[in-house]
Amino acid sequence: MFTGIDHIVILVQRLDDAIRTYQGLGFNVYPGGEHPGGTHNALVIFQDGAYLELIAFQRPDRPHDHRWYRFLSTGGGIVDFAVGVDDVAATVERARAAGLDYRGPVPGARRRLDGVEVAWRLGVTAEDFTGEMPFVIDDVTPREVRVPTGDVAVHPLGVVGLRSVVVAVRDLEEAAERYGALLGVTPPAAVADDALMAQTVTFDIGPHQIVLAYPSDPGSPLVRRIQRQGDGPWQIVLTAEGRDTPLTIEPSQAEGARIVIEPV
Numbered sequence: 001m002f003t004g005i006d007h008i009v010i011l012v013q014r015l016d017d018a019i020r021t022y023q024g025l026g027f028n029v030y031p032g033g034e035h036p037g038g039t040h041n042a043l044v045i046f047q048d049g050a051y052l053e054l055i056a057f058q059r060p061d062r063p064h065d066h067r068w069y070r071f072l073s074t075g076g077g078i079v080d081f082a083v084g085v086d087d088v089a090a091t092v093e094r095a096r097a098a099g100l101d102y103r104g105p106v107p108g109a110r111r112r113l114d115g116v117e118v119a120w121r122l123g124v125t126a127e128d129f130t131g132e133m134p135f136v137i138d139d140v141t142p143r144e145v146r147v148p149t150g151d152v153a154v155h156p157l158g159v160v161g162l163r164s165v166v167v168a169v170r171d172l173e174e175a176a177e178r179y180g181a182l183l184g185v186t187p188p189a190a191v192a193d194d195a196l197m198a199q200t201v202t203f204d205i206g207p208h209q210i211v212l213a214y215p216s217d218p219g220s221p222l223v224r225r226i227q228r229q230g231d232g233p234w235q236i237v238l239t240a241e242g243r244d245t246p247l248t249i250e251p252s253q254a255e256g257a258r259i260v261i262e263p264v
Helices: 015-025 069-074 088-097 172-183 222-229
Strands: 002-011 030-034 039-045 051-057 077-085 102-112 117-125 135-139 159-168 191-193 198-205 208-215 232-240 247-249 258-263
Touching: 002 159, 002 198, 002 208, 015 039, 015 051, 069 222, 077 088, 077 232, 088 102, 088 117, 088 135, 102 135, 159 222, 172 198, 172 208, 208 222, 222 232
Parallel strands: 002 051, 077 135, 159 208, 232 258
Antiparallel strands: 002 077, 030 039, 030 102, 039 051, 102 117, 117 135, 159 232, 191 198, 198 208, 247 258
16 A cells, blocks of 8 residues: 655755755756646655655745745755555545545646656645645656656765655654554554654654654754754655765755765
8 A cells, every 4th residue: 555655845945056956965856847836846766766856936935825835934944755655545535534634636747847747646634734744645647757767866976765754743652643543553662762862663664664753852953843843854864875884964955954874
């Protein structure tokens, strides 16, 4: 039912600047296209099929009713993520039966720069849970139309895949129960993460992991994310070939996104 983390959304102020930033960090950035709702994007695609979506509003000065627009005023960065599913309609039905506020299928579309139309379906949470809970996605057009493969997934930095996304939460038990209900599994036990100064619960999903993290110390770096934007994704962990030690890219270097790159 769940194929893994499909993509992670990084909201940026200006798409051209973000593309240059990520290229300068050693990522291959693939042009995306334009959405009907007034946004445009570019993709950082990995060999495991997951990708980072760099997305910007084409007219950020004009108020939007888009669910991500409110995050512009708090600096953007990692604001949401999608989980791939085989059938959005069935997933939404099961989520609602489990007491979760999901709706869909909601149609989605993008026109690529070469004119090709891309289409997909979404299951989305209530707006209050944007980022705290993932949205779900399946494809109407073939997936390779939305997410190409091959050389576009080869990066000078050596990154080959996504390992996990870390989601900052204010109530670990409640968040774990919601994720367990969505995924149809019993939540694992919480463990301490000394580096994050947090208690964490980790869910395996396809080849990836979703790590819920509750700051157990006022000095935890998760605290600022929660104070600034509420619960939601805070850190992306990628894997790379040819590395012996981890590399951390701070939000100031990556358009508000915190990225950790670990050896495969």
